[in-house]
Amino acid sequence: MRINLASVFVDDQDKALRFYTDVLGFVKKADVPLGDHSWLTVVSPEQPDGTELLLEPDRHPAARAYVVALAADGIPATSFAVDDVHAEYERLRALGVRFTQAPLAMGPVTTAVLDDTCGNLLQIAQYH
Template identity: 55%
Template sequence: MKIIVTSIFVDDQEKALNFYSEKLGFIKKEDVPTGEYRWITLVSPDNQNGTELLLEPNAHPAAMEYQRKIFSEGIPATMFGVIDLHKHYQQLIEKGVKFTMEPTQMGAFTIAVLDDTCGNLIQLIEK
């Protein structure tokens, strides 16, 4: 068994698509109309057949409340791995990405947290 799709709630699918593709560099894999919303997935440019990230509308009240609460508590919605966190951090700062935590050593790992502008905090970890 393997993870093929994982989702993240977003408050605006188009805005999220732009952020995750233009700022973070993910590649759009699927973009299919599903009534009022779309089935939009992205993949890592380094693993285009790997796990897809679904930009899930937070239209349901439970999803909206969950997203709002974890954001207000400073809890990242998900985590992405990078090889050189300080390099990625600088590149993202230059693209206008806002961080709530600069690269910080946490035991054996270095992490940083960014705001995706769509209602989520995303943790980056150097792996």
């Protein structure tokens, strides 16, 4: 058994696609129109056949409440592995990304938390 799909709820799929591709560096994998929205996924360019991240509309009342509650409590919706959290932090800050947590070493991992502009906080993590 493998994980092939994970998702984050977003308030605007077009805006999310721009952020996740142009800023974070993911690549669009699927874009299947489904009425007002799409089945819209991105993947790591390092693993184009790897786990897909679904940029899922947050239109269900429970989804929106979940996203708002997590962000209000400072809890990241998901985490992405990076080779060098300090370098990625500086790269993303130079692109105007807002961080709610600068790189912080916590034992075997260093993390930073950023705002994806679509309602979520995201964690980037470097494992030592």
